[in-house]
Amino acid sequence: MGNVNAAICRAVDAITDAIPNAIRPKKKSKHVNALLIVDVQYDFIDGSLALKNCPSQHQGEQVIPVINKLLDEIKFDVVVYTQDWHTPDHISFYDNLPLRAHLLAKDSKSMEELKVFDTAIFVFDNERQSRVEQILWPVHCVQHTHGAELHQDLSIVKSNKNRQVINLFKGYDSDIDSYSAFWDNMKIRETTLHSRLKGYNVQQVFIVGIATDVCVFATALHALENGYKTHIIKDACRGVDENNINLRLNELIAHGCSMIQTADVKSLI
Ligand SMILES: [Zn+2]
Known part of the structure; x- marks a missing residue:
């Protein structure tokens, strides 16, 4: 009987471990907050799909010190790093x-x-x-290549008792692209992001990274659909095409997304 109980206890422990603990808003905080850092990868900065070679001619690396400062100064409850992570035979190439x-x-x-x-x-x-x-697109972010790595200058924070860190890979189905961190482009398969954020009781997300009019846009749209209070931190994003950036940001505003600057974050936390 003791063995059976021990086995049940172990099973319960395993289940409990698997359920992330909901986070309560910190003292003085209004919400549980997540920072979503989208695709700060070499190929979008100085590799095969570098923004500087796209119509916008943006310098993707300019997001890095801005994001690092945010990570340094703001106590986000959850930090998510996403990576475009394609198979060599990917449909988007x-x-x-x-x-x-x-x-x-x-x-x-x-x-x-x-x-x-x-x-x-x-x-x-x-x-x-x-x-x-x-x-x-040009071949980019092929799994396990240098181009798919997060840029070495980006601060990579670790989970601790005050912060959960999620690493999320997307676009690994050869036949379906995935701009959003929540869904593939056909909305056939959902990633684990929403269930994990819900598990942590996240209510508010701040989105930064590359590219504003592609993966940042798609991630923000699905964050709004999923009911998160959603902010794009504009000075921490860079995009592919200036006209498209404006169109996409206006589309997000129409869906209730707020456009802010890094200096505004503190007052919203
Ligand atoms: Zn891609």
């Missing part, structure tokens, strides 16, 4: 177009017409005949 030429939709540009940064339309031969609109 222009170079992989020949692998899926047979899936191009009739109304898509053809293999010959499509250029890097164009949008291809694929139809997957599954029960739903899923149509996938995919921007064809």
